[in-house]
Amino acid sequence: MRWKALLFDVDGTLADTERDGHRPAFNQAFKEMGLNWEWDVALYGELLQVTGGKERMHFYARHYQPETLHKPDFEALVVQLHEAKTRLYRQRLQQGGIPLRPGIERLLQEARAQGVLLAIATTTTMENVTTLLEQTLGPSALNWFQVVAAGDIVPAKKPAPDIYLWALERLGVAAQDCLAVEDSENGLRAALAAGVSTVVTVNDYTRTQDFTGALAVLSDLGEPQAPCQILSTKEGAPHKPGAFPSQGVVDLAWLERL
Numbered sequence: 001m002r003w004k005a006l007l008f009d010v011d012g013t014l015a016d017t018e019r020d021g022h023r024p025a026f027n028q029a030f031k032e033m034g035l036n037w038e039w040d041v042a043l044y045g046e047l048l049q050v051t052g053g054k055e056r057m058h059f060y061a062r063h064y065q066p067e068t069l070h071k072p073d074f075e076a077l078v079v080q081l082h083e084a085k086t087r088l089y090r091q092r093l094q095q096g097g098i099p100l101r102p103g104i105e106r107l108l109q110e111a112r113a114q115g116v117l118l119a120i121a122t123t124t125t126m127e128n129v130t131t132l133l134e135q136t137l138g139p140s141a142l143n144w145f146q147v148v149a150a151g152d153i154v155p156a157k158k159p160a161p162d163i164y165l166w167a168l169e170r171l172g173v174a175a176q177d178c179l180a181v182e183d184s185e186n187g188l189r190a191a192l193a194a195g196v197s198t199v200v201t202v203n204d205y206t207r208t209q210d211f212t213g214a215l216a217v218l219s220d221l222g223e224p225q226a227p228c229q230i231l232s233t234k235e236g237a238p239h240k241p242g243a244f245p246s247q248g249v250v251d252l253a254w255l256e257r258l
């Protein structure tokens with residue numbers, strides 16, 4: 001079938017932002033606010049099971065720093081920390097240190113050329129989305145997307161389907177005509193709950209998660225000089241050698257065969 005719209009997650013999907021972007025920005029924000037919190041690579045992998053930065057800090061406080069929950073200004077502190085983290089993360093993005101993952105720009109350009117609608121469905125802030133797109137794709141890149149669903153525009157974060165339902169309503173396209181690209185189990189669950197078929201591109205933090213129900217699980221979208229790997233496909237989806245993306249590059253034709 002021909003997909004009418006592609007919906008992309010951001011963190012971990014468009015770029016490997018979590019380990020080398022958000023995590024150190026959180027740590028720097030903690031230091032600025034006088035906290036002795038430190039999220040190393042392994043701990044942050046655990047915290048990523050919780051979707052949303054403010055929600056992640058609440059989880060960490062409950063399980064690792066419960067005494068901070070009794071501070072009278074704890075809720076305000078979380079908001080201040082998140083604002084500081086966003087500022088510091090954007091500074092990292094503006095320095096150009098976080099490139100797009102393999103195949104992302106190529107697939108976006110192909111979709112635009114063929115009239116396929118593009119959308120973002122993420123829990124990261126609009127500021128983060130805008131900065132990443134402008135630094136990697138150019139100052140007008142936000143206009144490539146007909147809908148950008150980001151941040152706290154819906155109360156329930158992934159794996160709830162709310163962010164996808166919000167985006168679908170504004171796209172005006174039926175869920176069955178859309179394909180999502182995600183990197184995590186929470187993202188996959190959110191898309192599937194909204195009725196959107198999903199392809200997963202894993203990263204170091206998510207590769208061991210449960211991706212049951214995904215049309216395909218891939219290392220990335222691939223480039224001619226750096227082919228992707230197919231880790232699994234949904235039962236009934238193409239998985240024979242002839243169905244493998246040509247030269248290991250995921251394009252619209254292959255996604256439509258899925």
